[in-house]
Amino acid sequence: MSADATPDPYADPLKFGQRVQIIRERRGMTQTQLAGLIGISPHTLRKIENGQQKAPGLEMVLRIAEALRVRDLADLTGRPEAHVDLFAGPGHPRLAAVRAAIDSFPLMADVEPPSVRHLEARLHAAWKARHAAENHREAIGKLLPDLIRDAQVLVRHADSSADRRSAQALLSQTYSLSQFFVAYQPDASLLWRVAERGMVAAQESEDPHTIGVAAWLLAQAHRDSGARHFDAADAVNAEAVRFLEPLLPDATEDVLAIAGALQFELGYTAARRRETGAAWRHWDKANTMASRLPSGYYHAVTSFSQAIMGAHAVTVAVELHQGGESVRQAAMADQSVIKSRPRRARHRIEEARGYQLDNQRDTAVASLEKAFEAAPETIRYNGYAKTILLEEIESTQAARRRRAADLAAKIGLLAA
Template sequence: MASGSVGERIAAYRRRRGLSQTALAGLVGRSESWLSQVERGIRSVDRLSVLLDLAKVLHVDVEALTGAPWQYAPNGGSVPDSLSEVRQFLSRYDSLLGVAPDRPTTVPELDLAVTAAHEAYQAARYEDVIAGLPALLSQADSLHRTAFDGRRDVLIGYSAAYALAAKLLTKVGAGDLSILAADRCATAAVEADSMTARGLAAYQVVCALLRSERPEDAEPLAVGMAEEAQRNARADRPTLASVAGSLWLIAAVIASRRTEQAEAWRRLDQAQALADMLGADGNHAWTAFGPTNVGIHRVSVAAELGDPAAALRAAESVDLDRLPKGLKSRRAQMHLHLGWAEAQRKRDADAVLHLLEAERIAPESVRYNVIVGELVRGMLARQKRGGRTSALHNLALRAGVLR
């Protein structure tokens, strides 16, 4: 692995590939002057999608460019340990071996377990969710194999459990496992013949595909399912409307990663229409969908497009206090975007304040975010050596950027 800053690593791998700055910049849709500034450490890579594109063109993993594992934060050691148990469970296929469940469960019991896990996930307690995931999925598998009365409810409960698993595994970067969990979720949703379950499953498949760097596969599913769900959405069916809106939001993010600005805003407008129809923020089917979440995604899309001024303007109309109680990860995400925007404008003190606020709200939401490390490294490079006892320095230590 090349040493040095992200910019120095990009330069080293670019030269190894025999590419000029002009050629590499063109392949990732940026200017030669932008790449020159990145390689010299004057600016940081301002979009996750660009970091992914650079890694793909240079034939290296993202980790080779960032200098640290990007699935997990360097100081997130307990998550990989727990994740090995999840991987082991998903690889056992007890049903094929005829292994009987330890204890039969019921739909209400499974629903309670899924609810508790979703609450922990939305509070950004990811390590807690991973620790309990094998037991939760064992419950779901047990019910799926042994319960035949009320089969539709069984399938919906099973699908919900694996949707939660896919969501969490995508968050921590376990791409192979998240696709497996999302596929099991989708299979059960189709068998249950539930539009809501199908929409939720589609959303998790899309997220897993994006995490595995397959936006070309994710986009048609996101848009197609959003259109189908929206045709059936009504004000008196808030769950389905929320699912449709969430699909439009992830479709907007996909468009922004392809730098299709007009299409990204159009998809956000589709989501806005559904949010306006609902009239209030909600958390139906754990989607966190509503007017405020649409506003947060306007900030997200501006960030993905590399436009800090637009991100800051969009944030002015977002009132995080309107979000339902418990959505800590969503609140923290807003501050992460604003931290990025302020860092791009070289307003590092304001950027640090947003990162610290995100950390206060949901520490694990900061710890397992690949962009945070890059932001902190960029600001450290601009900071005078005499200021290394600052809040930024302490944040860098906690994030594993400094040892």
């Protein structure tokens, strides 16, 4: 077995299970907690840990590694000759500074607040920078500490009810931007603090668009916590859709777009449950809303637009495990231009999943290469991309194996 090969958890299932138990206990997690995070029953996890059940496949191994925040897959599998660096150190270099700003609540009133217009302009520029940058976490990570501090100060200094609502809207929008930075980094509790504070500030703002955005992000936090949290995600999404529905006949473009994005999220969760009819029905509703938007419109937070619906169709087909349909949708989606670099990279990763489902593995690797070209930081933090690369690193096709290994090295997946 080469030094770059994917570890084989089947080689010694008892050792694998014991290592899961040891690392879980070091993390202070119960079997019930870990099982919930990875989407299996505590009984199944117990059988894995005590060796009564064969070690799981690669996808589940990676989910266990992510839940336990294992830095090197060799630590989990017991194969020291096969180092695969999954979660490098403390996350993004700017994570500590962003975390400190989020956790800080300065009580002194000696800081001069910015004007609402000034903070609005800075937030607008930050969103533009995120969409345009290859390394979007770096682009917004350096801006967030000051934005968070100034938004908090603006709320604290608000003199009237109207001023306070405006300030709360800007604070919620700042937390929304923060969630894009914090997502998929090794601090789940920080993600939840950001999502929940964003929702509270949005409600205080009483602004429909701000509330819709906060709900969209809070629902994603629930959904990405695992299958057992899908109902909570749907509840948040559905409540927000009901809240916005009376406004839609005369809605602004932004309100219409966030309503469409929420509608699609209901379809995405349905697809992950393999509920085919519900998934495509919600996609159709979202597509109808997108058709009411100008052709060049692009929602600053969700990327919702006419162009994004093709990418959303690929995602639905992939989650439904419809390989042929996902490839067909990918071909149609290529006719649209996704302006945001990180969203374009995410779409390429979804394409890669579809091509892999359809057994077009060379094309899947090529799609991941395109994702890297669009936004290296997107693929670097994406578990689906890592899973595909880990599988293709062991391909019997030498050319594909080399391409996968080269890309894995570029994103820091393979240890030097």
